[in-house]
Amino acid sequence: MIAIGFEGSANKLGIGIIEHNTESGVVNILANIRHTHVTPPGTGFLPRDTAVHHREHIIPVVKEALKTSNVQIKDIDVICYTKGPGMGAPLVSVAVVARTLALLWNKPIVGVNHCIGHIEMGREITKADNPVVLYVSGGNTQVIAYSEHRYRIFGETLDIAVGNCLDRFARILNLSNDPSPGYNIEQHAKKGKKFIELPYTVKGMDVSFSGILSNIETIKNEQSCSPEDLCFSLQETVFAMLVEITERAMAHIGSKEVLIVGGVGCNLRLQEMMAQMVEQRDGKVFATDERFCIDNGIMIAHAGLLAYRTGFITPLERSTCTQRFRTDEVYVAWRDAN
Amino acid sequence: MIENATLIKQGAEARIHTAPFLTRTAIVKERFSKAYRHPILDKKLTTRRVNQEARCLFKCRKSGVDTPALYFVDTENSTIYMEFVRGTIVKDLLVTNSVYIQNKVKQDELAKKIGIALAKVHEIDIIHGDLTTSNLMLRESNQSLVVIDFGLSYISSLPEDKAVDLYVLERAFLSTHPNSEEMFDYGDEREAWLDESTRL
Numbered sequence: 001m002i003a004i005g006f007e008g009s010a011n012k013l014g015i016g017i018i019e020h021n022t023e024s025g026v027v028n029i030l031a032n033i034r035h036t037h038v039t040p041p042g043t044g045f046l047p048r049d050t051a052v053h054h055r056e057h058i059i060p061v062v063k064e065a066l067k068t069s070n071v072q073i074k075d076i077d078v079i080c081y082t083k084g085p086g087m088g089a090p091l092v093s094v095a096v097v098a099r100t101l102a103l104l105w106n107k108p109i110v111g112v113n114h115c116i117g118h119i120e121m122g123r124e125i126t127k128a129d130n131p132v133v134l135y136v137s138g139g140n141t142q143v144i145a146y147s148e149h150r151y152r153i154f155g156e157t158l159d160i161a162v163g164n165c166l167d168r169f170a171r172i173l174n175l176s177n178d179p180s181p182g183y184n185i186e187q188h189a190k191k192g193k194k195f196i197e198l199p200y201t202v203k204g205m206d207v208s209f210s211g212i213l214s215n216i217e218t219i220k221n222e223q224s225c226s227p228e229d230l231c232f233s234l235q236e237t238v239f240a241m242l243v244e245i246t247e248r249a250m251a252h253i254g255s256k257e258v259l260i261v262g263g264v265g266c267n268l269r270l271q272e273m274m275a276q277m278v279e280q281r282d283g284k285v286f287a288t289d290e291r292f293c294i295d296n297g298i299m300i301a302h303a304g305l306l307a308y309r310t311g312f313i314t315p316l317e318r319s320t321c322t323q324r325f326r327t328d329e330v331y332v333a334w335r336d337a338n
Numbered sequence: 339m340i341e342n343a344t345l346i347k348q349g350a351e352a353r354i355h356t357a358p359f360l361t362r363t364a365i366v367k368e369r370f371s372k373a374y375r376h377p378i379l380d381k382k383l384t385t386r387r388v389n390q391e392a393r394c395l396f397k398c399r400k401s402g403v404d405t406p407a408l409y410f411v412d413t414e415n416s417t418i419y420m421e422f423v424r425g426t427i428v429k430d431l432l433v434t435n436s437v438y439i440q441n442k443v444k445q446d447e448l449a450k451k452i453g454i455a456l457a458k459v460h461e462i463d464i465i466h467g468d469l470t471t472s473n474l475m476l477r478e479s480n481q482s483l484v485v486i487d488f489g490l491s492y493i494s495s496l497p498e499d500k501a502v503d504l505y506v507l508e509r510a511f512l513s514t515h516p517n518s519e520e521m522f523d524y525g526d527e528r529e530a531w532l533d534e535s536t537r538l
Contacts, residue, residue, distance in 0.1 A: 145513070147513075147516060148516050150516075152512070152513040152516075153509070153513060154509070154510075154513045155509075158502065195376050195378045195379065197378070197379075197382070200379070200383065202490065203467055203468075203490070203502055203503075203506060204467060204468045204469060204470065204490065204503075204506035204510070205468075205470075205506070205509075205510070206502070206506060206509075236375075236376045236379060237379065239374075240372075240374065240375045240376070240379060243374050243375075244350070244351075244372075247350045247351070248350045248468070250350070251349055251350040252470060252472055252510075252514070253514070272374075273374035273375075274374070276372075276373040276374035277372070277373075277374045279373075280372075280373060281348075
């Protein structure tokens, strides 16, 4: 079975084509094309401009995906798109195209929860069986574990997402947004030496990042800290918080595996710290690289196809988008109860 | 090194031993350093948490909340010696004890005990910081609810901090014990609960 996935919940526009061999269980990635809306240093991406970007590029990207995959339109079984969560305007601009193509090609359509896309893609690529999932991106920060047909949220941010904290910090320092602010912070951090103390806020399995951001704004203006030291200290602090809540979740449910997904998940320092923690606990850490960590169409196609294979279809009149769509709202029919 | 210690649990950030302390058996909680954390951050967090834990344990005990009695604090080695409470963890109770799984009256009784204990904790402006069903126990001798692990506790009078504390507990319930929603449905109990907490 073949699915095409449409993703555009934030500044990444991604189209992916995936094939599931329903007999052998083998998954083939046929195309994974992405086009990113990059804004000048010191600025973030706004919903309206991002929607304009997606509208402008989606047709060429779809064509390129079809060409790369060598798949005929008639071979596609289902069209999957991101239903949410994400920014409203970009989500809608992509959903419109998915819906139109569904009518044009006469294919069923499946609305996918973006977070579930990340989790399922991570599980497929790394073959992690039943891990504690740390989902960290520009819009989400959650510690998740599976139980009884739902991905349950054990811990999450109480205010802004960790990626949002990093993005806004990059804006304060005027770092480049190309290829992503997080990547540039990571490169700067490698040269950082001095550790500057920042607020460290962990409440149970939840974290809070907003205080760090305002604190770093003050420090930057008051003291003479190099941008490298600031990047280094910020990474050490926020990642320590993330690793700590992940460890707490692991201890709480007695799991030995960790899977890191989401855009921030491709940060090697975070992966390294997680590995050090897991080593102390005698467990294993799974992570993916930039192709699958950062938002992409493949993960939407993959999660959508898993749902479609259990008989799930989104009726056209209900193929809407929503900015708020929690991970635990989705009934996971394709996995066993435990 | 702790003399004659037996490791009973390796938690997320501390090793829990049992060891003789004077004439009694004590729980010895030894915090260890985290390889992944920057040394400065690690030292700061460990020291702060040992102090806070000891302070909050003592303060709660003094105000009539059932917590393990504090025996001794070894700040040098980030170790706390406290009473060994004989009883059952609430998480195990709700997962394995068939009486609690099936009997709604028993569940309500337990929920009320938890509510009253937390009202007392919040009354003296202590925020537990890690309320999960793993950190609540029932004492074997008198079925009293014991609050344990004050490792992330701090003092604050802000209603928001108390609310977050309860929110963390509610989420821990819902994620660990699916179908426990009704334990959070205050209903008629709410009046009694509020009475209880204002009286304290």
